[in-house]
Amino acid sequence: MSLHFSNADAAIPLHVISEDNCETWLSGQGDAVRTWCAAHGFKGALGQTIALPDGAGAPGMALIGYGSDATRRRGRFHLAAGAVNLPEGHYRIASGIPTDQLASESLGWLLAAYRFHAYREGSHMKAQLVCPEDVNASEVEAIANAEALTRDLINTPASDMGPPDLENAARALADEFGARISVVAGGDLLEQNFPMIHTVGRAADRAPRLIDMAWGTDGPKITLVGKGVCFDTGGLNLKPGGSMGLMKKDMGGAAAVLGLARMIMATGQQIQLRVLIPAVENSVSSNAFRPQDILTSRKGLTVEINNTDAEGRLVLADALALADEGNPDMIISMATLTGAARVAVGPDLAPYYTDDETAAAALEDAAKSVADPVWRMPFHAPYEATIEPGISDLDNAPKGGFAGSITAALFLRRFVTQCPRYMHFDIYGWQPTAAPARPKGGVGQGTRALVKALHAMIGT
Structure with missing residues (x-):
C-alpha cells in the first residue's frame, strides 16, 4: 500500500495537548471549548482525542x-496513538509538537495508516495529515513506504513468499529505481561456489538462490546482507509446532535490507549500494543436510553441523564471504537469527554488533532521533573458543546454550576478513502486540536509524 500525506488546501487545525499543559491551554480558550472538553472529560491523556464542531x-x-x-x-509515535481515533478528515498540526519531534511524529502518523489487506478487505485509517511545513514530506513518505515494503514481505505467508517470490520482490524494487540485479539459483550455486546456501536450501521444491542487487556509482561502498530463509522447519532437527508458527518471518532480515535499500534509493543518497540475499527454505526431505555433516564454505572454512535449525548463519556466511570479496567500505548484515537475542532484549529492541566505535556512536545518535531503538551487544572474544569444535574450523550450534546471539555473531564475523567495518543486527522483525504506528505483524527494526546514520558511520 502507498502511504502519503494529504495535499488538501483546507484542513482541520489539530492541537496536541500534554497533560501538564492541558489546563493552561484550556484557560486561553472560549467558554464553548472549555465546556465541550469538560463534558467529554478531555485531560490530555496519551491518545485521547476530541473533535470540536x-x-x-x-x-x-x-x-x-x-x-x-x-x-x-x-x-x-505518541501522535499516532490518537490519530487512529480521529473522525474522517484532513488535519494540520497547529500546536503542541516540539520542532525536533515533528518529522518522527509525522512518520508515525503515516505508519499508523499501514494495513495488510492482501487476503481480505479491512478498515482504513480515516484521518489524513497535511505535512507540517518544517518536515521534508518526500523523505518521510519514502521512509514510510520502505517500512511498508518490509512489513508486507514479512506478513506474506511462505506459500506466496518463497525464494522465487523474494527474488521477484527484489527485481520489482530494482526495476523501480534502475538498479542492477542478478540471481544465481539451484545447481548453479555449486558451480559458482555458494555451497552452504545450496546445502541449506536443496531439500525444498523451490530452489535456493542468491540475489545480488547493485545501485549507485558515487560515494562510499556499502553492502547489505539479509537472511532470506523464507520458511524454517528446523530441518531434520525439526522445530516443535509452537516454534514453527511464526517462521514465515524468518526472512525478516531480507525484508529489512530491501526496505533499507528502498530508503537509500528513494532519498537519493550518494552511496554505492549492494544488496545480497541468500533466499532458501529449510525443509525436510531425503536430501536434507544432517547433524554431524561437515560443510565447506565459500570462504574455505569448514563448518560442523550440530543443529540443522541453526541454518541462517550458514547461508549468511557464503553471502558475507562474497560481500567481503567486493572490498566495500562497510558490510551490514541483518537477520532474524537467534531466540537468544529475544531473551536478552525482547522484541522491541534491535540488538547489533560492531567493533567500530565511530559507527556505533553514529547509530546510537540516529536511533534516538528517529525513534528506532537499538542496543549494542559485544563481539566478546573469549567466546570464540565455543564456536571451534575441533573436528572442523567452526561449529554452527555450540553446546551449552549460553550467549547464543553473541556466538552466532562471532561465527558470522569469521567470514568478514577484508572489509574494515562490519555491523550485524540480530532482529526479531515482528510486533507481537499492536502499538502506536506498529500493528501486530511484520515490522522493520534498525533500518530508519541506519539510513540516517550511514554516512556518519563511515566518516563521509
Whole structure:
C-alpha cells in the first residue's frame, strides 16, 4: 500500500495537548471549548482525542492528548496513538509538537495508516495529515513506504513468499529505481561456489538462490546482507509446532535490507549500494543436510553441523564471504537469527554488533532521533573458543546454550576478513502486540536509524 500525506488546501487545525499543559491551554480558550472538553472529560491523556464542531456541526478543531513525560518515555509515535481515533478528515498540526519531534511524529502518523489487506478487505485509517511545513514530506513518505515494503514481505505467508517470490520482490524494487540485479539459483550455486546456501536450501521444491542487487556509482561502498530463509522447519532437527508458527518471518532480515535499500534509493543518497540475499527454505526431505555433516564454505572454512535449525548463519556466511570479496567500505548484515537475542532484549529492541566505535556512536545518535531503538551487544572474544569444535574450523550450534546471539555473531564475523567495518543486527522483525504506528505483524527494526546514520558511520 502507498502511504502519503494529504495535499488538501483546507484542513482541520489539530492541537496536541500534554497533560501538564492541558489546563493552561484550556484557560486561553472560549467558554464553548472549555465546556465541550469538560463534558467529554478531555485531560490530555496519551491518545485521547476530541473533535470540536464548528457552527455547521462539522469538525472545526481537534485535540489529541500527548500524555506526560512519564507516559511518553514508555513508548514512541505518541501522535499516532490518537490519530487512529480521529473522525474522517484532513488535519494540520497547529500546536503542541516540539520542532525536533515533528518529522518522527509525522512518520508515525503515516505508519499508523499501514494495513495488510492482501487476503481480505479491512478498515482504513480515516484521518489524513497535511505535512507540517518544517518536515521534508518526500523523505518521510519514502521512509514510510520502505517500512511498508518490509512489513508486507514479512506478513506474506511462505506459500506466496518463497525464494522465487523474494527474488521477484527484489527485481520489482530494482526495476523501480534502475538498479542492477542478478540471481544465481539451484545447481548453479555449486558451480559458482555458494555451497552452504545450496546445502541449506536443496531439500525444498523451490530452489535456493542468491540475489545480488547493485545501485549507485558515487560515494562510499556499502553492502547489505539479509537472511532470506523464507520458511524454517528446523530441518531434520525439526522445530516443535509452537516454534514453527511464526517462521514465515524468518526472512525478516531480507525484508529489512530491501526496505533499507528502498530508503537509500528513494532519498537519493550518494552511496554505492549492494544488496545480497541468500533466499532458501529449510525443509525436510531425503536430501536434507544432517547433524554431524561437515560443510565447506565459500570462504574455505569448514563448518560442523550440530543443529540443522541453526541454518541462517550458514547461508549468511557464503553471502558475507562474497560481500567481503567486493572490498566495500562497510558490510551490514541483518537477520532474524537467534531466540537468544529475544531473551536478552525482547522484541522491541534491535540488538547489533560492531567493533567500530565511530559507527556505533553514529547509530546510537540516529536511533534516538528517529525513534528506532537499538542496543549494542559485544563481539566478546573469549567466546570464540565455543564456536571451534575441533573436528572442523567452526561449529554452527555450540553446546551449552549460553550467549547464543553473541556466538552466532562471532561465527558470522569469521567470514568478514577484508572489509574494515562490519555491523550485524540480530532482529526479531515482528510486533507481537499492536502499538502506536506498529500493528501486530511484520515490522522493520534498525533500518530508519541506519539510513540516517550511514554516512556518519563511515566518516563521509
